Amino acid sequence: MKGLSLPVITDPPVDHREVEAWLQTLGGPVWLMLEGEDDRRCRVVTTLLHGNEPSGTLALHRWLVERPRPRTRLAVLLANVRGALSHPAFTHRHTPDDRDLNRCFQPPFAGPAGELARSIIQDLESWAPECVIDLHNTSGNGPAFAVATHRHPVVEALTGRFCEQLIVTDLRLGSLMELPLTVPRLAGCPVFTLECGGALQPAARDVADGLYRLLAECPDLTALPSAPGLEVLVHPLRVELRPGASVAYDRSPRPDVDVTLWARIDEHNRGVTSPAAPLGWLGHHGLACLQARDGDGREHVGELFCVRKGRLHARRPLRIFMATTNSEIARSDCLFYAVPLA
Template sequence: MDAMRLAVLRDPPVDHDDVGTWVEALGEATWIVLSGDDDRRCRVITTLLHGNEPSGVLALHRWLAERPRPRTRLAVLVANVEAALIPPHFTHRSVPGGRDLNRCFRPPHEGAGGALARAIVEDLQAWAPECVIDLHNTSGNGPSFAVATLRDPWLERLAGQFCERLIVTDFRLGSLMELPLVVPGLADCPMLTLECGGALQPEARTVAGRVYRRLAEWPDLTDLVPNPDLDILVHPLRVELRPGVSIAYAREPQPGVDVTLWARIDEHNRGLTLPDSCLGWLGAGGLAGLQARDARGRDRLPELLCERQGRLHPRGPMRLFMATTNVEIARSDCLFYIVPL
């Protein structure tokens, strides 16, 4: 089977005022490649790996209308166009029945998602970029933050230009930012995920726009200065549903449901969550419906959460992030991440 080749548009005009119409005109995963003052160097931004996370492409559409001229060649990938165009636009994380594209970057590259991921990897290897920033929206409302796969001063300086929190994770899920760990040709390429905030938050588009402008304008990435306010959290734990466990989001426990999470649990994506916080309610099975495995596969849930009179509480102070109120994401991915303090 022939390898997939991605569409490439070089220095394209923006012919549509409406971003949905513009993405329809793209029609497929597409690289937008902008010529730079120094085309010997390349920087990469990826966006829309999840079709329901549009802030990156919204900011791109607005920014391209300004006819920018980057310092280096800048390649921007609009990735999961097929999922994004399923009506209504920008509401489907992935194509129904298909794999999560941001879980397809680890071999074997199976199915349509795997073929697309492999094509992205091949293009990145050919371009040998100075850095890659992968733009996402959080699955619930909350502040922007960056995610990296290792502690590295250069990545910390890069993250600190766009947000005030960096999560260093040891989970290996097959995401794009893990490529330097598994693709020898990309081992020296710094890759960072930037969660810009919730898809409906206007601030998220502002954060994404800042990435395009700064990567285009910076003469030399080695000159970045550290952000003294950057908060670094290491090795978060994913809280997940066990198979077959039912979930709902509400303001009171739902009859017959195994886990009812607080309807606005995404409010905990900001600040500190304390032991007196009620995160939701548990059915007859109690905590048995939940798990929080670390990167070694150990279930750490009993160290993190407890049940008090049918309510779900933290055992101690912690930071929550990526808490979602979307039932489908809760079932297919996770409920939230925790870093105990």
């Protein structure tokens, strides 16, 4: 393990304590390395890049009790341990004095989060893994889905076993899944994000648990057959507040904000959003308080939405993902992602 940037715990012992107590013993970001039958090969799972997305960690803690022996080495990263343990536990995306780690996987790697991202990249380069899967929870309740920067047969075979949609995005935000585009030694490596579902949904932990087991038990990922029924959606649009705009969530319009989104907007994370369904209410600035840019920075908000009697509606059927009811995340990150359907 010479040359690695982060601590590595090999074959971590079984720990029956509560997960928070277990994380306290780790002391910070750490790799847990499960030695496999074939130690010449390595597969990687990253978890807890966001401290309020615990399903990957909870499933790992439960699975380690079984003392698994994978077919290959399996390296699992527990990244933002400090953010996860900030009181109350598993509620902080990151600590107030730091940046969103999953926006730091590109230069200049500034601050503690940037330095951590650079260390993770160095470790991944050292291992030349067969795959890298970044486990997350969705910001609101909803089904599991996957996100990648391009189509790859291994990505599609894996994601099709845990979700019904794979989103292929051209948006570049500095996330971990973009590394094959920027790190030559990771070019060609199947890397994707698996959004397991809402942090409080028991099914989300089951998705993460299933992924660990599949990666541990499958001898050859390239031989996995394609999963039938996987829907591949391309070029999502990132719907955000414009700078200075305000948002709230309620069951009726709030006169003191620019955008009042429906209190259960995360219900639109399932199925297709019809133009007939109101998404919320807009103030006197109307659509001017929103933006929806593609990967080239082009604006599409007027193509996606319209205003009817002060209500926000889709102009055409949409697939909506990552709709949150957390106003802090809505302001600092985005309201949701949308893919227009023909």
